[in-house]
Each structure stands twice: as structure tokens, then as C-alpha cells.
Amino acid sequence: MSREEAYAHWSRLHGGLDPRTSFWVSGWVRLSHACARPLARRGVRPDTVTVTAVLVTAVAAGLAALGDGWPLPALVVLVGAAVLDGVDGALAAQTGAASRWGSVLDPLADRVADLLALLALVALAGFAGLAVALGVAAGLLTLLLESVRSTAQVAGMTGPGAVTVWERPSRVIVASFGFLACGIAWAARRSGVDLLPAVDQPALATTALVVAVALGAAGLVRLLVAVRRALPR
Template identity: 55%
Template sequence: MTSTFSREDAFAGWSRLHGGIDPATSVWIRGWVRIAHACAGPLVRIGVGPSAATVLGVMVTAAVPVVALAGGAWPLLALMLVLLGAVLDGVDGAIALRTGTASRWGRVLDPFADRCSDLLLILTLVILGAPMWLGVALALTTLMLESVRASAQAAGMEGPGALTWWERPSRVIVTAFATASSGIVWCARELGVTVLPWIDGASLATLYAIVAGILAVVGLVHLLVAVHMQLRR
């Protein structure tokens, strides 16, 4: 089955899992599906199952705040772990589609793992210097958004309802920029390069957390409107 799995199969499978949304309509989603399925191929060949990939993704993401806590240039390694965890997050679904092993348990495990990863990424922003209250507010808004989506799906809504500005890719991108900025600023200052002396890793992490908060609030409102439109009929 895996040897004949085409790009069209990948797009069709992703669409079935996301309420009929066509990934070909978005360059970002299209690229993401391609990357996920390209990475899934080798894992399928060595016998890695979708649940194992899901758990591994959370374990990798759990290392992100620990590594970021070391400070200095370590956030650059945390950046690599953020990206690896994100790839594994997409690979589990690709493995399930390629091997025909999608299950009801997987539909429970995957969103649970995603929420764990979301909270770990937000914790990383706090460790890098964002205020605790801002991290808590961001975490609550993120959980509210996903709670609305899950409740709407339980009420009969098909698919995600709407692709908002605050989905998994956005959460990964914000943390990736925060870890990269923190590590680069530290390295630049070690080399004697200071372009903006009042800017440091902590202030950048705060800025990214503020941007994330705005995206999360807008995303929550967007989803609420979309759910209302779909379920009122």
C-alpha cells in the first residue's frame, strides 16, 4: 500500500480528516502535507506506528522548554526540537493514512498530544522571558479555542469548523521565532554585535507572546462565528 501512495492520495486523505478542506487551495497546507508524507515513508518502512509517532512528538516537544531554560545559545537547539516535534505531529496522521491504521483511539490520542504540545510551547515562551500572566492567558485562550471546536464536533459539526490564524502551525512558528531570536541575540552579543541594545531575548519573547495572544483571540472569535453559522441550521 505504501509503495503506491501518491501525492493525490495524501491530499485526499488529509481532506477526509479535515472536513473536506482541499489542501491544494493553500500553499502552506499543501507544502505541509507533502513534508509530512515524505517523512512518513521511511518510518512506515521500519514499522513505526501512528501512536508511536504521536507519543514521540510529545516527548521531543517536552524537551524544548528544558533546553531553552539553559539559556545562552541553547535556545537554538530548542528551535531544532520545536521543528522536529512539529514534523512528528504531522507524520502520525500520514502514517495512519499510508498504512490504513487510523483508529478511534488515535482520534483521541492525537488531539490530547496536540494540547500537551501547545502548553509546552507556551511554557517555552515564558521560560524565554514572556510574563507568566501572558503565558497563562495565552494557554487559556488556546484551550478555549480547541474546546469550542471539540464541542462543536460532538454536536455534529464536520471538520475543524474554520482554519483560524491560531492553529498548530501558527503556534509552532511563534515558538520557533522566539527560540531562534533568543539564541541569535545571545550569540550576537557574545561576538560584540549589538544593533539594538535595548532588545534582548526576554523582550522578544514577550513580543512574540503578545502577537500570539492577538492571533489566539482573533482565532477564537473566528471559530465561534464559523461554528454558529454551521450549527444554527
Template identity: 50%
Template sequence: MTDWNGYARQWSALHGGYDPRTAGIFVRGWLRIAYVVARPLASAGVHPSTVTSAGVVVAAGVPAVASLGPWWGPLGALLVLLGAVADSADGALALVAGRETRLGQVYDSVADRVTEAAWLVALFLLGAPGWLVCGCLAVTWLHEYVRARATVAGMSDIGAVTVGERPTRVLVALFGLLAVGVAEVVDRSGTAATVTAVVWVALGLVGLLQLAVAVRRALR
């Protein structure tokens, strides 16, 4: 079974040479958690796609919980966290168990977009304007599309680690849903949901700009 250093090297090769061992404490710690979770799953023979599917199912529970009302926001935040762990663990499991496939990478990317859509639906149900939620979806998907197309066009790495990456979206959704539950105490849950969506869009736009600069530099 692949050890931590071997896992880090493989992860780096799949992410444009970005070495998690030299990353910031948050990124390094998060990937270490994913590795620790993946090891017993690998020993048990669990398939990475099973973990990916479990993450999607958990994410589907976020809007379902949100539909019960703002007081359930913290439970939605917990589901976001569990889904994010599953999302990281599936990739780690594929590397640790030596079961990574190109089809699995595609499935994982699609699952990421589906789970993010589920979180945004939850924010809509909790009071965020529909047009703003659509803006969150647009800027998120454009960020990922630009990077994917740039890679096809010849960009040899991920371009740039921006402020609009998926870990940022996880944190915004998690703390946003927690804030919704707290804000309901003063009857401001809708405001909290709207502010969360605004933060999502703002960070996404800045991240998209950072990525565009990196892509232009790489492909000019």
C-alpha cells in the first residue's frame, strides 16, 4: 500500500506538480486527513467510485435538510463537511490502492460540480436570491472549464492555485450554513444566506481572474 510520501508524489503528478508536502498547513492537513481515511478503505477493498457516490448522496441531503428551515443550517454544514471528506478520500483511495483511472477522474469532477450545485440549492432554499445562486454556479463552472480547456490547449500544470478553488467553496458553504442557523436567532437567516452567496461569487471572480492571468502566461 502506498505510503504518505508516495501518495503525495502521485497526487502532485496529477495536479500539475503542486506538492502537498510543501503546501500551506490547511491544504497539507486536509490531504493528510484524506490519506488517513483512505488507508482503511483500501484495506477493506472499497472501490473509489463507491466513496464518490456516497459523497454525492450526502450532498443531496444538504438541500433536503435546508428545506426544513434555517434552524437546520448547522446540520447542513455537517453534511457539507462529510461530503467534502468523501470527495477528498475517493481520490486518495484511488492512489493508495493503485486503482486510479481516467474514467474515475471524470466521474470525480462531475460529482464535484453536482455537490456544489446541491449546496447552492440549499442557500437558495434558505433565502439567497435565485439570480445570485445562478451567478455562483456560473463562476464556479467557468473556473473549472477554463482550466480544463487550457490543459487541453497545452498548459502543462494547473496554472495557479486561486482563491476560488474547491476547498474555498467547501469552507464558504460550511460556514455559510452555520451562519444561517445562528442568524435565525435574530430572524436574519435570509440575509446570512445571501451574504454567503455574495462571498462565493466574489471569491470565484477573483479566482477566475487569477486563473485567466496564469492561462494567458502559459499559452501566450
């Protein structure tokens, strides 16, 4: 599959959006297809990659939940899972193995991965009452956003409706920065640096959850407005 064919395939899956208008999106499409090529040659099925991405995310969440310095390797594993998340679609396009089951499995796997990342942040916050409430709120907002989008598409809306501030990449980024901040805080204290004594791993993880809730709420409102405009009255 050529680069232009890869762009066209991504555009068809995302409501006609042109990935070439964004440096990051176009780079992501190229990276996904480059990683998919060796798998396609070996006959790996897209569904296998989808399930593997969820399992790798679970490993990342488990590592992060250990606290101390573990969020740093968890960050690396989470980024690997995010790459796999894009590879399954590229693999399906290259091998012609796209299926109706795959179209169900892929979003299901994404939602499980989203919730696992939030659970890891709650664990880093020590399962404190506020962190649990924020984690539940962020999870519900994520599921509501995706539910509204899929229901609107069934009702006749074409494409994603709106690209909000709380899409899959944003969820990975928030979790990644949460892991990174917690890891850096631990490493700094191990080195004898304690610039902000009150800012420990639980505080940083809770802050990441606050950001997740804020972006989730903003994303849901933005999507609802777009859906209302897109669907006939």
C-alpha cells in the first residue's frame, strides 16, 4: 500500500478528514503502516494485534500501579500499546482482512484500554476517595462521548461529528504525562531533590485525573453540539 493509499484509507475511516492537513496525524498514519508491513508479510491477523494492544496496556497499568519508579517503564509500555492500537487498522488495510467483527472488536478494545489507563492513575493516587471519584467520572465521560458518537452515526450522521479534545490520542497523552510526572517525582526524591514537598505521586496522579475529567466534559459538550447540528430535526 502506497503512502497516498494509506492516507485515503485513513480518511475513509475518519469521515473524510484529510490526514495530510496535520503533521502529527500524517506521521501517525505513516508510522502505523510502516509497523504493519512486517506483520502483514508474516500473516499476522489484525484481531491478534488488537487483543495484544489491550494486553500490553494492562501490563502498563499494572506496572504504573506499583508506584515508586515503575511509572517510567510503564510509560514506555503504554506508548508501545498505543502504537499497536494504530497498527491493527493499517494491517487490515494492507492485507484486506478487515471484517465486521474487527469493526466491533477494535472500539471495544480501545474502551478497555482507556479504562485501564484511568485505573492506573487512580492506583497511583492510592485509591483515595477523590481520585476514585475522578476516575469514575473520567471513565463515564469517555464512554458517554463514544456512545453519543456511535448512536449519532446510526441515526444518520456521517463521520466522527467533531474531533474533540478528548479523543483516543488525548487519553493516551494524559495517562502518559501522568506516568511521566510520577516517575520524575520519584526519581527527583531519590536524587535528594525535593522542590515541592507537597507534590508527590498521589497528587500528580490526581491532577492528571482532573485534567482527564475537564477534557472529557469539554469533549462531550463539543460533540453534542456537533451532533445536534449534523442530524436533521
